Amino acid sequence: MEIKTDKNIIAILRALREAPGPLGGTRVAxxxxxxxxxLSPRAVRYYLALTDKAGFTKNLGNKRGRIITPDGRKELNSAFVMSKIGLIAxxxxxxxxxMDFSLAKLTGNIVLNISTIQAENFPKALAYILPVFHKGFGMGQFAVIREGGSQLGNFSIPHGSIAIGTLCSVTINGIFLKAGIPVFSRFGGLLEIKNGQPVRFTDIIAYNGSTxxxxxxxxKGQMTSVYQAARLGCGLIGASFREIPAAAIPQAERIRKKLIKTGLGGILMIGRPGQALLDIPVPEGKAAMIVVGGLNPLAACEENGIKTHNLAMGTLFDFKELLPTSHLEQLLGKEQQSEREN
Amino acid sequence: MEIKTDKNIIAILRALREAPGPLGGTRVAxxxxxxxxxLSPRAVRYYLALTDKAGFTKNLGNKRGRIITPDGRKELNSAFVMSKIGLIAxxxxxxxxxMDFSLAKLTGNIVLNISTIQAENFPKALAYILPVFHKGFGMGQFAVIREGGSQLGNFSIPHGSIAIGTLCSVTINGIFLKAGIPVFSRFGGLLEIKNGQPVRFTDIIAYNGSTxxxxxxxxKGQMTSVYQAARLGCGLIGASFREIPAAAIPQAERIRKKLIKTGLGGILMIGRPGQALLDIPVPEGKAAMIVVGGLNPLAACEENGIKTHNLAMGTLFDFKELLPTSHLEQLLGKEQQSEREN
Known part of the structure; x- marks a missing residue:
């Protein structure tokens, strides 16, 4: 049976997706x-009968409530593109x-990108990922590794894969917001690096015009050259162009220093009041801020023939569970050693 | 020598790129x-001396003027992203x-996409391209084929490749404009086809937010399933969402019929005054129009493992030089026959 997906059904599927377990009609309502x-609980139950038939939800019986099915998740992802326009923004x-990370206490949740690669490619992947972190083209100096079959936040890692969680640069926005500085994320772009320094954006896509x-x-389009930028100082890396109030520049510079000390460096440049940065103008009263793309280390894998699957802003994640990237180096050392021993 | 690319230099490079042959300082000015x-011709010559040194231009000597070099073209493509923001729009x-194509006389220039594939893949590629045209998921029923080493408009085809020129759906905008109907191109998206009919957009990117x-x-991101849509009636094809004045709907419908008769069909849907089309709302006084993506036939190749290089809106091209796609079928027939004979 095919049903016309309307906004009530989308809301119901969304409620089920975000719930930690099965929900009954009253709690969905x-x-x-x-x-x-x-909607009344009765109306919700009417819709749930429809979504059961369409295969989007499953009734567990015995009043245990409903869960969302894989088909339901798929429907939710592709339904109603208009409510997705500007979704990235x-x-x-x-x-x-x-997110509720406190830069003073170093506790709370940060925003994590989730990437998966085939388990057998993991040691090779690490060898491309680490130089990117070293050169400061990754977001901070932290990451998390999880094996297939386990969870990363609310993401289930497929068997045979290894998941790498990297700090998403949206974390910077959250930290600024907690400090009372609103950040407007304007576009993501390819930033050209020459002699290790950012020189210009070569391509951009606005966050509010893209799903x-x-x-x-x-x-995916193989347009980056992050590994080359890390190795030779010249290449194209992912970066984000943002705007903050010009009056907040001194405070932003202080936070930036603190972030670097904490191993959370990722702000590449902060502009001057109302002035263009890398030839990109900003409105009067604003200042530009260029932040490194959190997925750059994974781009380096893709550039070297290692398939990756990337989900930007994949989950909120407890900062305490992240490892310094130096620990990953030891991991790489061990892997290489065991390879030599075999 | 490295020079700071400023807007004067960009303009000079652009003039040289668009010229049919070498230009002197006065004509560039x-x-x-x-x-x-x-700029005075003298100032232009000053800049040309700089661009010669930077390797962006070449002085042919004997007062024959300057041409742009491959490095100059590269510089032009990546310089000043801000002047490229909204470049697609x-x-x-x-x-x-x-473009000056006349739908009444069937003469003049249309807008052509240029795609190249390895020559040895050409017969296989045709077998994926043609069904897409058949099902109306390509723009019109025309294309042009050129061999490596020759030209397609102002595009030089690399040796070992074959170029396929397809009608760009911007041609529709040009035809409407000549008829006095302004078309606003809002976004390109992935359009889901079910049972051969468009049902919804699953992802979109706004033309005025993307370079x-x-x-x-x-x-490039392998997100399409055009071949499946052509074969089985279900899949994701490229399409464009546009807006026309609501008052122009009757005239637009007449043009649409004429386009289909001429083998230039590509308009999938025209909406009603001020009403949403496929759940995408339009402003009061406007009507939505959904147009098929001209590169869909090439997407079908990419989906089946044949690498393509695509340049949307690659050149203006004389309509008379296009071939009906039925001629390509004969070409395919011959290729298959000669394969059997070998």
Missing amino acids: RQIQSYGIN SMIDELSYK LDPLEIFI | RQIQSYGIN SMIDELSYK LDPLEIFI
Whole structure:
């Protein structure tokens, strides 16, 4: 049976997707109110009968409630593109607001990109990833590794794969927001590096005009040369162009220093009040800020023939569970040693 | 020697790129006036000395003037991304204005996409391309084939490659404009086809927020399933969402019929005044129009493992030099026959 996916059904599927377990009609009705949808529990149950038939939800029986099926997730991802227009821009703002990392205490959640690679490619991948972190073209000096079959936040890692979580540069927005500085993310672009320094953007995609993350696109389209930039100082890396209030520049510079000390460096440049940065103008009263793309280390893998699957802004994640990238180097050392021993 | 690429140099390089042959300082000075740059011939010659040194231009000597070098073209492509922001939107408008095809007389220039594939893959590629045209998921029923070493408009085809020129859907904008109907191209997207009919957009990229053509991105990112849509009636094809004045709907419908008769069909849907089309709302006084992506036939190749290199809106091209796709079928027939004979 085919049903016309309407906004009530989308809200119901979304409630089920975000729930930690199965939900009954009453709890779904309560949850979708926060999305601006008012339906009685009875109306919700009517819709749930439809979504059961369409294969989007499954009734576990015995009043245990409903769960969303893989088909339901697929439907949710592709339904109603208009509510997805600017989704990248909206997701950035939503996650900046939701994360609660404290730069003073180094506790709380950060925003994590999730990448998966075939397990057998992992040692080779690390050898491309680490130089990118070294040169400061990755976001901070932290990452997390998880094996297939386990979870990374609410993401289930397929068997046979290894997941690498990298800090998403949206984390910077969240930290600024907690400090009272609103950040407007304007576009993601390919930033040309010459002699180790950023010189200009060669291509851009605006966050509010795209349902796809720009850096994911650049990686898939094999347009980056991050590894070359890390090795030789010349290449194209992913970066993000953002705007902050000009009055906040001194505070932004202080936060930037603190971020670097903490191993969370990622701000490449901060502009002057109302002045263009790398030839990109900003409005009066604003200042430009250029932030490194969190997925750059994974781009380096893709450039060297290692297939990656990348999900920018994949999940909120506890900062305490991240490892310094220096620990990954030891991991790489061990892997190489065991290869020699075999 | 490295020079800071400024807007005067960009204008000079652009003038040389657009010229049919070498230009002297005086003619360059005259040409760049149309880009809003006023420089004396003497100032132009000063800049040309710099660009010669930088390797962007070459002085042919004996007062024959300058030509642009491959490095100069590269510089032009990547320089000043801000003047490229919205370039896709601007290019669409510029080419719609420049083309002079007459639907009544079937003469004049149309806008052509240029795609190249390895020569040895050509027969296989044709077998994927033709079904897409058959099902109406390509733009019109015309194409042009050229061998490596020759020219397609102002594009030089590399040796060992074969170029396929397909009608760019911007041609529709040009035809409408000649009929007095302004077309606003809003975004390129992935259009889901079910049972042969368009049902919704699953991803979009706005033309005025991107320096890259959306359909080129979708093809490179292997996000399309055009061949499946042509074969089984279900899949994701490239399409463009545009807006016309609501008052022009009756005239637009008449043009649409004429286009189909002429073998130039490509308009998939025209909406109603001020009403959403496939759930995408339009402003009051406007009507939506969904047009098929001209590069869809090439997407079908890429989906089946044949590497393609695609340049949307590659050149203006004389309509008379295009072949009906039925001629390509004969070509395919011959190729297959000669394969059997070998």
